[in-house]
Amino acid sequence: MMSKKCKYALKALTHLAKKFPDVHCQTAEIARIENIPRKFLELILLDLKKAGFVNSKQGAGGGYYLVKAPETILLGEIYRLFDGAIALLPCISLKFYEKCKDCPDEASCGLNRVFLQIRDQTLKLMLQKTVSDLL
DSSP: OOOHHHHHHHHHHHHHHHHTTTOOBOHHHHHHHHTOOHHHHHHHHHHHHHTTSEEEEOSTTOEEEESSOGGGOBHHHHHHHHHOOSSSSGGGOSSSOOOOTTOSOGGGOHHHHHHHHHHHHHHHHHTTOBGGGGO
């Protein structure tokens, strides 16, 4: 299940995408319009800034803005940033692989085989869809 942090990040990115490329949005505005707790949003925006998706400008007319065009920000990137692995089992994760302690042989494991297919289809969709698809 997607965390609230990831969901709120996507809502904030969608809000900024509506204003892209010319308008900077203040945290208070995003929080109020998107119904996100302000302090929580501030932490999320800092994570998005560190990851290079948004930047901020101080002073009059300042606020947060997208660094990348909405059609280039993949949902899979945001999900991985906030929630980690897309795979439902650690033994099929591409970025966060771990061998299952209770499985002697991945090659003959039915769970591995089926959930690998589920991961592949989920990953395919998450790497095709972008923030602009949320508008």
